[in-house]
Amino acid sequence: MARIILVDDEPLLTESMEIILTLKGGHEVVGRAENGVDALKILEEHEADMMLVDLNMPRMGGIELISKVHASYPDVKIIVLTTFYDEKNIAEAISGGAISYLLKDSGKDAILNAVDQALKGQSVLDNKVMQKLTGMMSGEKVSKASVDPYEGKDLTDREKEICKLIADGCTNSQIASILFISEGTVKNYMSSIYDKFDIHDRAKLVSVLNS
Numbered sequence: 001m002a003r004i005i006l007v008d009d010e011p012l013l014t015e016s017m018e019i020i021l022t023l024k025g026g027h028e029v030v031g032r033a034e035n036g037v038d039a040l041k042i043l044e045e046h047e048a049d050m051m052l053v054d055l056n057m058p059r060m061g062g063i064e065l066i067s068k069v070h071a072s073y074p075d076v077k078i079i080v081l082t083t084f085y086d087e088k089n090i091a092e093a094i095s096g097g098a099i100s101y102l103l104k105d106s107g108k109d110a111i112l113n114a115v116d117q118a119l120k121g122q123s124v125l126d127n128k129v130m131q132k133l134t135g136m137m138s139g140e141k142v143s144k145a146s147v148d149p150y151e152g153k154d155l156t157d158r159e160k161e162i163c164k165l166i167a168d169g170c171t172n173s174q175i176a177s178i179l180f181i182s183e184g185t186v187k188n189y190m191s192s193i194y195d196k197f198d199i200h201d202r203a204k205l206v207s208v209l210n211s
Contacts, residue, residue, distance in 0.1 A: 001028060002027045002028070002115060002119055003047060003050070004052060004115070005029070005050070006032045006052050007033045007054060007057070007065065008053075017111075030046040030047070030048055031043075034058075036057060036061060037059045037060045039051065039053075039060075040065070050079065050118055051065075051069060051076060052081045053078055053079070053080055055084050056082070063096060066078050066097050066098050067096040077099050078097055078098045078099060078100075079101075079115065079124075080093050081103075081104060083105075085103060085126070085129050087132060090132055091136070095168060095169030095170075099171070099174070100114045103128060106126055110124075110126075122177075123176070125177050130178055133165075133178055153196045154196060155196060158189065159193050162186065162190070162193065163193060164209075165179075166193075166206060169206070172187060
């Protein structure tokens with residue numbers, strides 16, 4: 001059972017989600033908020049395992065809320081539940097600390113599955129979001145090609161794909177979901193990438209890849 005905070009400026013949606021999560025999923029909704037400011041107040045007063053967060057809200061939107069929660073409450077799993085799946089929102093939400101990114105038309109079963117997977121530390125991305133990420137990955141950084149971070153590293157094509165996702169701030173779980181491989185396989189690739197760059201710190205690797 002998860003203790004969940006629902007954050008969305010549509011009260012009817014959070015009411016419906018509470019019913020689904022409690023009656024169908026067996027979880028506990030410890031608070032509902034219509035913006036990020038109120039969500040943080042709830043989080044100060046109640047222990048929570050997870051947040052379901054919309055992006056477009058008054059006072060404090062979802063992107064800012066995700067960043068603040070991830071920084072102050074790193075154990076709280078954050079699932080984005082929104083209608084927006086443009087490249088900017090996806091990249092900022094994932095790099096900010098969201099473990100999963102779903103669209104509101106995903107359906108109750110997909111949402112309940114995402115909650116269950118998040119409790120296990122696993123990421124779930126809507127198919128439309130994965131397609132958008134794939135497009136971002138294939139076309140990104142063309143204008144930054146003056147310095148090739150892969151030169152002389154002898155990386156495989158798969159390792160380069162993983163490097164691009166790492167540079168975007170994706171976790172191992174998210175990379176596994178995007179590339180349809182296991183998280184253990186991602187870790188094996190990560191070990192090889194670290195060796196080839198002679199770097200064994202994720203933050204330093206991101207810095208090199210984004211240079």
